Amino acid sequence: MKAVYEKPKSLTDVVTHYCPGCTHGVAHRLVAEVIDDLKLEDRAVGIASVGCSVFAYDYFEVDFQQAAHGRAPAVATGIKRVHPDSVVFTYQGDGDLASIGAAEIVHAAMRGENITVVFINNAIYGMTGGQMAPTTLVGQKASTSPAGRDPDHSGSPIRVCEMLSTLPGVAYLARVSCHDARGIMSAKRSIGKAFQTQLDGEGFALVEILSNCPTNWGMSPVESLEWVKEHMVRYYPLGEFCTPGEGE
Amino acid sequence: MSDLQLFKGNEAVGEAAVRAGCRHFFGYPITPQNELPEYMSWRLPEVGGVFLQAESEVAAINMVYGAGGAGAKAMTSSSSPGISLKQEGISFLAGAEIPGVIVNMVRGGPGLGGIQPAQSDYFQATRGGGHGDYRTVVLGPASLQELVDMTYEAFQIADRYRNPVMVVGDGVMGQMMEPVVFPDMAEVTDPPDWATTGKRGRDNFNLINSLYLDPEELWEHNRKLNDKYRQMTEKEVRWETRATDDADFAFVAYGTTARIVQKAVEQMREDGHAVGLVRPQTLWPFPQEPFDELSDRVDGFRTVEMSLGQMVEDVRLAVQGRVPVQFYGTTGGVMPDYRDIISAMEEMMRKVGGRR
Ligand SMILES: Cc1ncc(C[n+]2csc(CCOP(=O)(O)OP(=O)(O)O)c2C)c(N)n1
Ligand code: SF4
Numbered sequence: 001m002k003a004v005y006e007k008p009k010s011l012t013d014v015v016t017h018y019c020p021g022c023t024h025g026v027a028h029r030l031v032a033e034v035i036d037d038l039k040l041e042d043r044a045v046g047i048a049s050v051g052c053s054v055f056a057y058d059y060f061e062v063d064f065q066q067a068a069h070g071r072a073p074a075v076a077t078g079i080k081r082v083h084p085d086s087v088v089f090t091y092q093g094d095g096d097l098a099s100i101g102a103a104e105i106v107h108a109a110m111r112g113e114n115i116t117v118v119f120i121n122n123a124i125y126g127m128t129g130g131q132m133a134p135t136t137l138v139g140q141k142a143s144t145s146p147a148g149r150d151p152d153h154s155g156s157p158i159r160v161c162e163m164l165s166t167l168p169g170v171a172y173l174a175r176v177s178c179h180d181a182r183g184i185m186s187a188k189r190s191i192g193k194a195f196q197t198q199l200d201g202e203g204f205a206l207v208e209i210l211s212n213c214p215t216n217w218g219m220s221p222v223e224s225l226e227w228v229k230e231h232m233v234r235y236y237p238l239g240e241f242c243t244p245g246e247g248e
Numbered sequence: 249m250s251d252l253q254l255f256k257g258n259e260a261v262g263e264a265a266v267r268a269g270c271r272h273f274f275g276y277p278i279t280p281q282n283e284l285p286e287y288m289s290w291r292l293p294e295v296g297g298v299f300l301q302a303e304s305e306v307a308a309i310n311m312v313y314g315a316g317g318a319g320a321k322a323m324t325s326s327s328s329p330g331i332s333l334k335q336e337g338i339s340f341l342a343g344a345e346i347p348g349v350i351v352n353m354v355r356g357g358p359g360l361g362g363i364q365p366a367q368s369d370y371f372q373a374t375r376g377g378g379h380g381d382y383r384t385v386v387l388g389p390a391s392l393q394e395l396v397d398m399t400y401e402a403f404q405i406a407d408r409y410r411n412p413v414m415v416v417g418d419g420v421m422g423q424m425m426e427p428v429v430f431p432d433m434a435e436v437t438d439p440p441d442w443a444t445t446g447k448r449g450r451d452n453f454n455l456i457n458s459l460y461l462d463p464e465e466l467w468e469h470n471r472k473l474n475d476k477y478r479q480m481t482e483k484e485v486r487w488e489t490r491a492t493d494d495a496d497f498a499f500v501a502y503g504t505t506a507r508i509v510q511k512a513v514e515q516m517r518e519d520g521h522a523v524g525l526v527r528p529q530t531l532w533p534f535p536q537e538p539f540d541e542l543s544d545r546v547d548g549f550r551t552v553e554m555s556l557g558q559m560v561e562d563v564r565l566a567v568q569g570r571v572p573v574q575f576y577g578t579t580g581g582v583m584p585d586y587r588d589i590i591s592a593m594e595e596m597m598r599k600v601g602g603r604r
Contacts, residue, residue: 042446042447045444045445057457061453062446063445063455064456065313065444065455066344066457066459067310068337068340071306074311075314077300079318079444081272081298081311082272082314083318103303104303104306104310107302
């Protein structure tokens with residue numbers, strides 16, 4: 001019999017701790033498929049951030065470092081500057097990347113650090129129980145914005161790709177969504193390009209993946225994907241914001 | 249053997265680090281240590297290394313974390329406010345067992361404080377500074393030659409224990425010039441087998457991590473760390489005594505202050521007073537032995553620091569009430585005058601009196 005669907009080689013057999021229906025699992029699979037496709041398992045070094053994906057180091061069959069909250073791009077910089085021939089990627093949530101780690105991501109991008117960033121935007125702090133994130137949509141309820149995010153009080157959400165796209169050091173920037181099969185296929189293409197950008201030595205690459213958090217959004221998995229499509233994609237337009245060679 | 253060379257303190261640290269095999273430096277500007285990153289910015293590329301100016305001290309220490317975890321001898325330097333910012337990172341280095349060297353050219357605090365020399369970061373350096381049950385070896389040089397030697401050794405100690413090591417100087421030490429001899433250039437070694445280099449044919453994957461959600465597992469991890477701290481306490485502790493053989497009273501001082509106290513000791517000896525000096529060279533582990541030895545013989549200790557009194561707490565713990573321990577200090581960036589130090593000791597001698 002011919003196998004038509006298999007677990008990527010770069011994923012371990014460990015059962016993940018993600019909630020049912022959470023797209024963190026989908027994003028992991030896509031990253032692992034790209035590592036397999038590009039044959040990077042011997043050169044890849046991942047950086048797990050602080051958030052629901054902190055245990056990413058248990059799920060990928062590659063070297064990993066776990067970084068302090070928000071500091072993954074700095075840790076990645078240290079690794080990449082020591083081993084320029086390794087393929088270094090961070091996997092970060094929106095609290096990690098766009099709030100506490102805002103300085104680190106901006107400056108890694110400014111330096112054109114030759115790393116790949118997988119950025120999971122689920123518009124909430126998942127791991128700590130659903131507090132407001134810098135990406136939480138206006139009106140969206142969170143445990144620290146019980147009446148919904150009020151822009152007069154908390155400002156309006158950060159669009160990370162648009163913000164970083166002004167920096168000449170950035171080689172590849174894309175926003176994709178995991179809410180349906182088409183989105184997932186497009187996400188895989190973008191993740192592939194983001195790793196290829198690093199292999200080609202083009203500079204900083206980031207893929208923002210619009211994701212769900214059924215647990216803290218208080219929705220079923222299906223409802224949550226619907227919500228990504230209806231609300232998140234509207235505020236966070238999908239597409240490529242930079243491609244290699246463009247910025248110079 | 250190299251020759252004597254006239255060097256500025258901050259630059260001497262840089263050259264000593266290069267000699268030790270350090271090829272990666274990450275830092276952020278702050279007075280009074282700027283000559284060190286400036287030196288590294290041209291010196292490291294010369295030897296095939298990397299200097300990178302980070303966006304903050306927070307980023308710099310996390311770059312050290314990444315580079316050290318990838319198997320490099322990496323370092324960062326700063327002065328007091330910047331060292332405060334590095335504390336979370338230092339705790340992560342200790343927890344994840346990553347070697348790394350951190351230099352603090354201490355200035356007056358708290359807050360933005362001043363830019364003149366101080367020793368008021370002693371608590372921060374020796375008590376962990378960051379969160380959790382951890383320790384760092386803290387070296388306190390008193391001359392530029394010792395600064396060079398200790399910087400060189402800091403990398404060896406860091407590698408030996410897979411633990412961060414701190415070198416604590418002050419503004420005077422960073423700025424002054426003295427002739428020094430540098431150790432020969434160490435060979436740059438391959439990354440150790442635990443480093444995250446990418447698997448490169450290895451069967452297992454390497455992990456650098458400090459997260460243990462299971463309390464029993466974390467306790468076990470901390471027990472393992474504690475074994476290392478115990479070994480450091482036994483093997484890395486260093487001190488020097490001057491003129492203590494027949495001393496009735498002894499000063500305790502480290503770093504730049506110890507140099508000034510040394511002058512006070514010489515003057516007092518000339519005037520016929522039997523005083524000596526205990527100079528801790530490691531601030532952690534703190535030397536217990538000289539205090540066990542001297543507490544039976546001297547009538548008291550006078551600790552002198554450029555602070556409101558920090559190391560004096562360790563001296564009291566070491567002396568354990570056997571004889572009086574008193575403090576004299578200047579703070580805010582003011583250096584103590586050796587004449588005031590003499591007056592302080594004379595006053596103690598009058599009040600405490602001789603037991604014999
Ligand atoms: C310095 C520090 N501050 C706060 C925390 C607590 N904390 C852990 S995870 C997290 C939020 C993570 O949210 P996000 O990055 O959006 O990832 P998600 O869990 O949603 O995947 C916070 C605030 C921490 N570990 N360290
Ligand atoms: S809390 Fe949210 S983000 Fe975290 S695993 Fe559960 S669903 Fe996913």
